[in-house]
Amino acid sequence: xxxxxxxxxxxxxxxxxxxxxxxxxxxxxxxxxxxxxxxxxxxxxxxxxxxxxxxxxxxxxxxxxxxxxxxxxxxxxxxxxxxxxxxxxxxxxxxxxxxxxxxxxxxxxxxxxxxxxxxxxx
Amino acid sequence: xxxxxxxxxxxxxxxxxxxxxxxxxxxxxxxxxxxxxxxxxxxxxxxxxxxxxxxxxxxxxxxxxxxxxxxxxxxxxxxxxxxxxxxxxxxxxxxxxxxxxxxxxx
Numbered sequence: 001x002x003x004x005x006x007x008x009x010x011x012x013x014x015x016x017x018x019x020x021x022x023x024x025x026x027x028x029x030x031x032x033x034x035x036x037x038x039x040x041x042x043x044x045x046x047x048x049x050x051x052x053x054x055x056x057x058x059x060x061x062x063x064x065x066x067x068x069x070x071x072x073x074x075x076x077x078x079x080x081x082x083x084x085x086x087x088x089x090x091x092x093x094x095x096x097x098x099x100x101x102x103x104x105x106x107x108x109x110x111x112x113x114x115x116x117x118x119x120x121x122x
Numbered sequence: 123x124x125x126x127x128x129x130x131x132x133x134x135x136x137x138x139x140x141x142x143x144x145x146x147x148x149x150x151x152x153x154x155x156x157x158x159x160x161x162x163x164x165x166x167x168x169x170x171x172x173x174x175x176x177x178x179x180x181x182x183x184x185x186x187x188x189x190x191x192x193x194x195x196x197x198x199x200x201x202x203x204x205x206x207x208x209x210x211x212x213x214x215x216x217x218x219x220x221x222x223x224x225x226x227x228x
Binding site: 037039046047048049052060061062063064096098105106107108109110112113114115 | 153154155156157164165170172176210215216218219220221222
């Protein structure tokens with residue numbers, strides 16, 4: 001059974017780049033036809049999709065974040081990574097990675113990590 | 123950009139049927155998913171492709187989608203169903219979430 005685990009600095013200074021990784025166990029990140037997404041959730045608020053990467057390496061991003069976001073796969077480490085540049089306090093949130101296990105239309109994200117909290121503050 | 127609207131809160135008595143709506147322009151022309159999130163936990167997919175339940179999701183959870191509204195229905199609601207529920211659809215290649223609905227079972 002595949003498991004996802006997010007990790008990274010819990011505190012990032014304003015204007016810096018937030019970098020997170022999602023370690024995948026129980027399966028290879030390079031095999032299968034999967035979409036790997038990052039989603040965030042500010043405290044007490046709803047879910048916001050950040051972007052995704054397909055197993056092939058193709059990416060899609062939330063238009064509101066596109067200019068600051070980069071998502072990539074590191075197949076040697078079996079990890080997914082997120083970089084968000086020029087952060088502000090508004091980027092403070094719990095960040096989740098998730099997998100959509102089927103490329104077919106209408107399939108949701110059925111595997112989620114536990115989330116990691118990132119605070120943007122000086 | 124495409125937007126999905128959900129009521130902030132819905133209340134239901136134990137054993138009764140809860141209905142949570144999700145509205146968007148011509149939403150019925152798109153697939154919708156639903157997620158359940160309990161406090162301090164990660165979201166769990168409960169409905170995909172409008173009506174299908176992933177393995178392990180109880181039969182009391184069902185979904186529909188037509189016109190401008192998708193609906194998550196929980197029949198025979200139990201106390202354990204108290205949670206936040208989010209609808210999700212796609213706008214071209216991007217993922218869109220609704221604002222979430224807090225379901226209270228009282």
